[in-house]
Amino acid sequence: MKKLLTGNEAIALGAYEAGVHYASAYPGTPSTEILENIAPYKEIVAEWAPNEKVAVESAIGACYAGARSLTAMKHVGLNVAADPFFTMGYTGVNGGMVLISADDPGMHSSQNEQDNRYYARMAKVAMVEPADSQECKDMVIKAIEISEKYDTLVMIRMTTRVCHSKSVVEVGERTEVPIKPYKKDTSKYFIAPAVAKQLHLVVERKLVELEKFSNETDLNFIEWNDKKIGVISSGVAYNYAREVFGDSASYLKIGFSFPLPMEKIKKFAEEVQTLYVIEELEPFMEEQIRAAGINCIGKDKIPNTWELNPDIVEKSLLGTQKPTIDYDKNVAVGRPPTLCAGCPHRGFFYELSKRKNVMITGDIGCYTLGGTEPLNAMDTVVCMGASISMAHGAKKVFEKNNDDKRLVAVIGDSTFFHSGMTSLLDVVYNKSNTVTCILDNRITAMTGHQENPGTGFSLQGDEAQITDIETIVKALGIKHVKTINPLRREAMKEAMDWAFALNEPSVVITRYPCALKKYSEQDIEEFGPIQGICEVDQEICIGCKACARTGCPAIHFQHEIKKSYINEAQCVGCELCMQVCPVKAISKVGV
Amino acid sequence: MKIKNILLVGVGGQGTILVSKILSTGLLQAGYDVKMSEIHGMAQRGGSVSTQVRYGEKVHSPIIGIGDADILVSFETMESIRWLEFLKPDGIAVINEHEIPSAPILSGKIAYPKGVIEAISEKVNTKVINAAEISEKLGNTKVMNVVLLGALIKSMNLTDIDWESIIKDLVKDKFVEINIKALNAGMEAV
Ligand SMILES: Cc1ncc(C[n+]2csc(CCOP(=O)(O)OP(=O)(O)O)c2C)c(N)n1
Numbered sequence: 127m128k129k130l131l132t133g134n135e136a137i138a139l140g141a142y143e144a145g146v147h148y149a150s151a152y153p154g155t156p157s158t159e160i161l162e163n164i165a166p167y168k169e170i171v172a173e174w175a176p177n178e179k180v181a182v183e184s185a186i187g188a189c190y191a192g193a194r195s196l197t198a199m200k201h202v203g204l205n206v207a208a209d210p211f212f213t214m215g216y217t218g219v220n221g222g223m224v225l226i227s228a229d230d231p232g233m234h235s236s237q238n239e240q241d242n243r244y245y246a247r248m249a250k251v252a253m254v255e256p257a258d259s260q261e262c263k264d265m266v267i268k269a270i271e272i273s274e275k276y277d278t279l280v281m282i283r284m285t286t287r288v289c290h291s292k293s294v295v296e297v298g299e300r301t302e303v304p305i306k307p308y309k310k311d312t313s314k315y316f317i318a319p320a321v322a323k324q325l326h327l328v329v330e331r332k333l334v335e336l337e338k339f340s341n342e343t344d345l346n347f348i349e350w351n352d353k354k355i356g357v358i359s360s361g362v363a364y365n366y367a368r369e370v371f372g373d374s375a376s377y378l379k380i381g382f383s384f385p386l387p388m389e390k391i392k393k394f395a396e397e398v399q400t401l402y403v404i405e406e407l408e409p410f411m412e413e414q415i416r417a418a419g420i421n422c423i424g425k426d427k428i429p430n431t432w433e434l435n436p437d438i439v440e441k442s443l444l445g446t447q448k449p450t451i452d453y454d455k456n457v458a459v460g461r462p463p464t465l466c467a468g469c470p471h472r473g474f475f476y477e478l479s480k481r482k483n484v485m486i487t488g489d490i491g492c493y494t495l496g497g498t499e500p501l502n503a504m505d506t507v508v509c510m511g512a513s514i515s516m517a518h519g520a521k522k523v524f525e526k527n528n529d530d531k532r533l534v535a536v537i538g539d540s541t542f543f544h545s546g547m548t549s550l551l552d553v554v555y556n557k558s559n560t561v562t563c564i565l566d567n568r569i570t571a572m573t574g575h576q577e578n579p580g581t582g583f584s585l586q587g588d589e590a591q592i593t594d595i596e597t598i599v600k601a602l603g604i605k606h607v608k609t610i611n612p613l614r615r616e617a618m619k620e621a622m623d624w625a626f627a628l629n630e631p632s633v634v635i636t637r638y639p640c641a642l643k644k645y646s647e648q649d650i651e652e653f654g655p656i657q658g659i660c661e662v663d664q665e666i667c668i669g670c671k672a673c674a675r676t677g678c679p680a681i682h683f684q685h686e687i688k689k690s691y692i693n694e695a696q697c698v699g700c701e702l703c704m705q706v707c708p709v710k711a712i713s714k715v716g717v
Numbered sequence: 718m719k720i721k722n723i724l725l726v727g728v729g730g731q732g733t734i735l736v737s738k739i740l741s742t743g744l745l746q747a748g749y750d751v752k753m754s755e756i757h758g759m760a761q762r763g764g765s766v767s768t769q770v771r772y773g774e775k776v777h778s779p780i781i782g783i784g785d786a787d788i789l790v791s792f793e794t795m796e797s798i799r800w801l802e803f804l805k806p807d808g809i810a811v812i813n814e815h816e817i818p819s820a821p822i823l824s825g826k827i828a829y830p831k832g833v834i835e836a837i838s839e840k841v842n843t844k845v846i847n848a849a850e851i852s853e854k855l856g857n858t859k860v861m862n863v864v865l866l867g868a869l870i871k872s873m874n875l876t877d878i879d880w881e882s883i884i885k886d887l888v889k890d891k892f893v894e895i896n897i898k899a900l901n902a903g904m905e906a907v
Pocket residue numbers: 152153154155178200202203206490491492493510537538539540541542567569570571572573
């Protein structure tokens with residue numbers, strides 16, 4: 127049967143067919159849907175881990191214990207998981223193991239566009255790069271095979287366009303394989319220096335074997351056409367090359383990209399007149415090809431910034447361009463993403479934005495939008511978990527410099543579990559008078575509403591223990607903790623006044639569900655059902671724009687009549703606007 | 718046959734995802750190779766969204782570049798001009814007369830641009846449709862997206878495909894009838 131699947135759906139199907147037993151991941155665009163699509167398979171234990179390092183280590187444990195295992199993450203997730211990943215390069219596997227790195231060229235939803243192919247080379251693990259959904263499925267199956275045959279972890283390197291594009295996939299059957307027996311083997315799994323020394327020799331030998339495989343496998347295939355132009359390419363870039371050159375060039379399509387098939391590349395290069403190496407992002411293959419003494423054209427023409435597309439390939443290599451319509455491109459007004467109507471984060475940032483002489487260190491999640499118009503209540507965003515530790519470091523320096531600037535760290539619940547807890551320990555241990563705000567919207571919202579250790583459910587829908595943030599915070603040694611509803615302005619203001627007046631570190635937990643969250647029974651019990659919407663009485667409205675300054679997308683300030691209007695289809699009745707209106711022009715209806 | 722390129726644009730939450738699903742399923746059943754690319758990321762938070770569908774004998778690239786689209790279907794008026802450079806000069810623009818103000822407009826800072834449809838009509842073959850009004854007449858504004866699908870199908874001469882059976886497969890039973898009506902209304906409107 128043929129199906130149209132995204133790359134992520136195809137990876138999940140591949141995991142199923144390959145007989146994978148265990149999968150663990152932390153969400154992150156563009157990789158999130160891999161585990162979401164594995165979850166329905168009852169043959170596979172599938173879990174959300176609190177962060178990528180934990181996910182990789184769990185998968186390694188499963189692999190050593192004899193299971194076929196899988197882990198997946200966005201590119202920056204591998205930075206978090208780099209430590210176990212590198213060791214895995216030395217130890218190899220028991221059951222087959224694959225690690226999926228989903229890179230984000232073009233930074234559709236990321237803070238950088240690092241090219242994780244370098245990771246495979248640095249950690250000395252094998253790598254495959256699918257170009258479409260069929261290859262995604264096939265390569266998981268193949269990667270598990272390679273992993274077991276060559277005793278290596280295999281990295282599957284994807285990119286946003288491969289993850290999120292749909293193409294045709296032939297659906298097959300699952301091959302059930304027994305979990306391998308586990309044998310204690312300290313010369314393999316106990317990576318003390320003496321063991322590691324030996325394993326480094328072993329891994330170098332494995333790489334020689336893998337390079338031989340790379341030269342032989344049809345994952346790296348040649349398609350001969352006209353030999354004036356030869357193209358070496360991998361991943362989605364191959365499809366762009368194919369689109370631009372059609373049958374007028376010959377191709378060496380690289381599907382197994384570490385170690386590279388240098389013999390095959392040499393032979394191909396010898397037979398073509400001009401050799402193009404077409405890669406998205408960095409010259410990963412080109413550098414190695416040049417180092418092998420082969421001349422080629424690549425990054426001198428094709429940009430290593432942002433994502434490629436067929437036009438860029440055409441323009442850079444052929445110098446031609448398609449005709450386009452000529453028009454005024456400044457007509458369209460920007461459409462930046464905004465916090466949803468009724469988002470609990472809005473109440474928090476509305477209050478925080480009023481504070482003077484503060485530095486606000488932010489973090490990554492929906493709440494990062496609190497740093498944009500019109501709330502503008504965030505100074506920094508670096509990486510997940512950085513808010514709390516950066517506030518600590520900055521506070522120390524302001525103090526040393528006799529500057530009484532207050533430091534507020536803002537972090538979401540999922541991000542706190544991910545990597546905020548150890549940072550808060552540093553605040554306690556090294557004593558910095560910071561205000562840490564944990565925005566607990568009862569879900570991992572940004573990446574599409576995944577469960578997390580605080581929500582009460584697991585990825586496969588089982589009930590889980592609800593980890594209580596306040597208890598953690600206190601256990602870490604924070605003495606001053608308050609939990610409030612951020613949509614109640616008075617409570618928000620009081621909590622901030624209270625925290626700012628303290629001369630010891632404090633934590634404010636804003637606890638209220640994301641407006642798009644599907645309430646659990648526990649949520650309904652705690653927060654009650656959501657009821658009614660708000661309405662502006664335009665007779666009373668004085669056009670002060672205070673409600674519009676909350677940035678709620680349900681509120682439209684009507685320029686012509688200088689009055690606000692609430693879109694009843696969008697309003698969820700959170701009452702924030704009601705509390706900011708100075709003349710009580712807004713009231714709740716339909717309760 | 719040359720590969721055909723369809724570009725659907727709109728605002729997060731307008732239902733472009735269902736449309737592209739029905740569309741690509743139909744094209745696959747008709748025997749074409751199909752690729753579709755969607756960028757979601759921040760879509761849920763009211764950002765601008767786009768979906769690209771490519772079909773033909775053998776499709777390689779899942780995405781198109783500027784000047785590549787045979788048809789641009791814009792679910793929202795202003796989005797049509799944001800994405801216009803992707804349309805071939807001899808392509809077709811199908812524009813929904815439906816304005817969704819974005820954040821800078823909502824806050825009263827900037828006015829919603831005037832004359833978008835006129836500006837585009839001067840440059841390319843443009844079909845304007847009021848899918849909101851049509852769907853309202855049908856009794857459910859939620860099917861505005863399928864009205865636009867109808868307009869798209871007609872404009873691309875894809876009416877031979879059995880869209881009704883695909884809608885039956887992909888839409889919940891109780892919404893099948895209204896969606897089929899919406900599809901037909903969209904076809905008639907252009
Ligand atoms: C290392 C790393 N892993 C994953 C991500 C993707 N990511 C961005 S925000 C986020 C979750 C945010 O959840 P939470 O902190 O609960 O905030 P919310 O979006 O719910 O407001 C994730 C998983 C990332 N940016 N970096």
